[in-house]
Amino acid sequence: MVSLLQVLCDVWCGKRTRSRMCDGVACPKSGQEFETISCLRSGCPVLHLGFEKWENQVVLDESDKGNNAFLDKGAFIAPHIGVCGHYASLGKMGDILLEDTTFRGKPRTGITVASWVNLVGTSRGYHSIFSTARVMNIGQVMGGYHFEIDDGKVRWFHRNRLQNPVFSVFTDDIIKPDVWTHLIGSYNSTSGEAKVYVNGALHGTSQGYGPLDDVWGYKACLGSFDLGGRHLRGFVDDFYIFNYAIRPDQIKDMLRIKCPGRT
Numbered sequence: 001m002v003s004l005l006q007v008l009c010d011v012w013c014g015k016r017t018r019s020r021m022c023d024g025v026a027c028p029k030s031g032q033e034f035e036t037i038s039c040l041r042s043g044c045p046v047l048h049l050g051f052e053k054w055e056n057q058v059v060l061d062e063s064d065k066g067n068n069a070f071l072d073k074g075a076f077i078a079p080h081i082g083v084c085g086h087y088a089s090l091g092k093m094g095d096i097l098l099e100d101t102t103f104r105g106k107p108r109t110g111i112t113v114a115s116w117v118n119l120v121g122t123s124r125g126y127h128s129i130f131s132t133a134r135v136m137n138i139g140q141v142m143g144g145y146h147f148e149i150d151d152g153k154v155r156w157f158h159r160n161r162l163q164n165p166v167f168s169v170f171t172d173d174i175i176k177p178d179v180w181t182h183l184i185g186s187y188n189s190t191s192g193e194a195k196v197y198v199n200g201a202l203h204g205t206s207q208g209y210g211p212l213d214d215v216w217g218y219k220a221c222l223g224s225f226d227l228g229g230r231h232l233r234g235f236v237d238d239f240y241i242f243n244y245a246i247r248p249d250q251i252k253d254m255l256r257i258k259c260p261g262r263t
Contacts (some may be wrong), residue, residue, distance in 0.1 A: 046105030047241040049096070049222075051077050051086045059088070059096065065104040070097040075223065078235075087116075087237035088222075095223035095231075100132075100216040105243050108214050111158075112186040112242040113147050114254055115222075119234040122176045123152040128230040130182065130239075134161070134217025141227055144213055145220075147185045148230060149175050154204065156185035156196045166171040167194035167208025174198055180237075182255055187212070188245040200251050 053060040054077055059069040071077070075094030077086050088096060113130050131251045133143035146157040152173035160167040167187050175181060175198075184197040189211050196204035222239060223232040240254070 034121075044242070045240045046103075046107070046243050047098070047239070049088070049239040051088050051237060061212070067099065067103050067105075069123050069222070072097050072178050072221075073224075074098070087235045088119075089235050090223040090232050092233065093231050095221045096236075097221070098216075098220040098222070100218070100220050103216070103220070106214045106216075106251050107212050107241065108117075108241040109189045109211060110187060110242075110244040111212055112184060112244065112246045113145075113156075113240070114182070114184040114242075114246075115239040116180050116237040117149070117175075117232070117234065118180045118236075119149065119175065119177045119232070121177055123177045124148060126150050126225075126228055126230040127232040127234070128223060128225040129232060129236065130222055130241075131225040131230070132216040132218075133226050134215065134221040141224060142217075144216055146225065147183075148225070151233075152176075154183060154185075154198065156187075156194060156204070158187065158208075158212060160210065161215055164210070165208075166210050166212065167192075167206060169194050169196050169204040169206045171196050171204040174203060177234075184246075184251065186245040193245070195245075197251060202248070206237075214262065 046065050047067045048062040049059050049069055050062045057071040059070070059071060061067040073094045074091040076089055077098055078089050079086050111262040115129055117129060119127055128146070129149070130145060130147040133141050134144060136142045142163060143205060143224060144159060146155055148155050152175045154171040154175065156169040160166055182199050187194045187208060192208045194206050194208045195202060219226065222236060224230060
């Protein structure tokens, strides 16, 4: 494995250590490098699932918040071929569960969700990257956050507990299957700007309104939404949640943190 990168956000914000470990096949010499990068912000992400640290079905949060996640319904962690550590495979119907009531640093005035995604075979259909769901009435489920791929288009959406939309962004049909793609959705409640970035480039924007709802409901997860068969059929890696909208000049550093290659 090679080029496992980590942002040291809390003590050394703006400092990054890159470690190299060689297995003798197509990789550089073992060692470490230190680099100063533009500071994301004191506190940095409130969740980072790099899929490099796990215990049985528990995926350890690599931020300082302790927001561990849980592999469910057949999701598992697998090694990248030759480079970059591990990723999560969601199989046919797997997902990765997050806490709601105990989630530390939950976004309220701004949010960024970011992840590498690789859809297997097709980008058609509905593939949920991140979602939250609450029960409104008996038998009625309402989504809060939707960060998903709909027939090749990226959708970034949020509604509050009063069922009022806060923001909604759609991109063009841009997502291709069988290749790692980096996706970012962000929202700033002060400016109302909601944005979607694909591989570091801005591909969608809209004007939203209002604060974020911090009651996520009975389910918050990666890889599925309980209505409509929105299972992400593929892989995810380096999943982040920030409780603010990151700046455009910070995105290049996120793209360099890890380097998924095709599996």
